[in-house]
Structures are given as structure tokens and as C-alpha cells.
């Protein structure tokens with residue numbers, strides 16, 4: 001595992017914890033954090049031991065989004081370099097969304113701008129009820145551009161029209177109501193709900209979980225008719241894998257599958 005300057009990465013058995021670690025600036029992300037987060041997710045993808053990734057933030061807040069001093073520096077570069085830096089940031093979000101391991105988010109304090117974007121990019125997010133979210137970019141004269149596909153996939157274009165245009169802040173309960181997070185709970189219960197979700201993921205077949213993630217990506221743009229050839233091939237292939245033989249066999253034999261600890 002690489003050593004990181006802006007992340008705190010550690011493993012607890014099959015669970016890889018990636019914690020944003022610039023607490024003095026509320027885990028705002030600069031160029032170094034963008035590079036490192038992408039690298040950490042690439043490593044998670046390749047890590048044969050890791051079955052679940054938990055993304056969280058050290059200190060008072062999950063993340064205050066892009067580091068505004070860094071954003072200003074980027075804006076002062078040549079147009080080509082400015083664009084390249086923005087693309088690197090966009091690819092960081094993609095590395096999370098496309099990670100073959102399930103990614104669980106744990107959000108507390110603030111998750112603003114890109115922090116809301118990271119919440120949207122993970123597979124399932126859990127937050128404290130008082131966590132403050134917001135697509136605040138317009139308040140700063142910018143827009144939530146590279147995070148827009150992730151946020152819109154979670155909350156829909158209709159809600160995005162209000163939240164992108166006003167930049168208003170909202171709490172964890174509202175984030176749950178609009179589907180940005182899976183569950184909002186009092187902060188004292190946050191680790192418990194994250195752990196429960198991790199437990200559910202660990203009791204599922206690892207290849208099946210990766211395949212389910214890929215299935216959602218592949219099926220989302222299709223009509224019901226278009227989906228038939230793809231989805232029938234998909235289940236035909238999956239039910240013939242050794243993992244499926246073990247999973248279904250374990251149920252029929254009334255025992256635990258061999259991946260359940």
C-alpha cells in the first residue's frame with residue numbers, strides 16, 4: 001500500500017478505510033489529495049484482500065469540497081493546464097464510482113460542494129442528521145460541474161435545478177429525503193449503521209457484489225426491451241460461476257457460504 005500525505009488509509013481485515021486527512025482545512029481537496037484519492041481507489045480496486053471500502057474524513061468535517069486557494073491557482077494556469085487539472089478532478093470521482101469494490105461513505109460535520117459530490121459518487125452514504133450538505137458553488141461564482149453527473153444520478157435533474165441554482169445548504173435528514181444518502185442518524189449512531197452496511201456487504205458473494213454494481217451501470221441507459229438480451233445473458237453467466245454454485249449450494253445444504261466470516 002502506498003504512503004499518503006493527504007489521506008489516512010488503513011485496513012481492518014477485508015475492510016479498507018480511506019479517510020480524507022487535511023482536517024485543518026476541513027478536508028478540502030487540493031491537487032495532492034485529488035491525485036492520492038484516485039490512486040487509493042485504484043489500489044483498492046486491485047487489492048485482492050479488500051472486499052469493502054469505507055470513505056470518511058478525519059476531524060470536524062467530512063469535506064469542505066475543492067480547496068478554493070488551489071482552485072484559484074488552477075484558474076491562473078494556461079487554459080490547457082487549467083483544463084487538465086479539472087479533468088484530473090473529474091477522474092478522481094470516476095475512480096470512486098467505478099471501483100469494483102462496494103464503497104460506503106460516512107459523512108459528518110460538513111459535506112459541501114465536492115464533499116456533496118463525493119457523497120453522490122459512493123455506492124451508499126450514511127451521515128449524521130446534522131451534517132451540512134450543499135451544492136454551494138454558485139455562491140462562489142462557479143458551478144458544480146464535474147460532480148453534476150453523480151449528484152444528478154442520485155437526486156434527479158429536478159432537485160438538482162433547485163440545489164445547483166440556489167447553492168442552499170441542507171441537513172442530513174433532507175439529504176436522506178432526496179436520496180443523496182441512504183440513512184441519516186444521530187452522530188453517535190453513525191459508526192453502527194456504517195458497520196451494519198459493511199456486514200451486509202461482507203455476507204454477500206464478492207463477485208456477485210462487483211457484478212451487481214456493474215449491472216446497474218450497464219442497465220441504467222437501456223429500455224425494458226433492450227435490457228432483455230443483456231440481462232438474460234448476465235444471469236445465465238452468473239448462475240454458472242463457482243461462487244454461485246457455492247452460494248446456492250450453501251442455502252440448499254443449510255450452511256453458511258464459504259465467504260461468510
Ligand code: COA
Nearest residue numbers: 024025026028064065066067068069110112113114136137
Ligand atoms: N477551501 C479552502 N480552505 C477552506 C475550505 C475550502 N473549501 N473550507 C474551509 N477552509 C479553511 C478555512 O479557510 C479555514 O482556514 P484558516 O484556519 O486558515 O482560516 C479552515 O479551513 C477552517 O474553516 P472555518 O471556516 O474556520 O471552519 P468552520 O468549522 O467554522 O466552517 C465550513 C467549516 C466548511 C462550513 C466553512 O469553512 C465553509 O463554508 N467552507 C467553504 C465550503 C464550500 O462552499 N465549499 C465548496 C467549494 S467548491
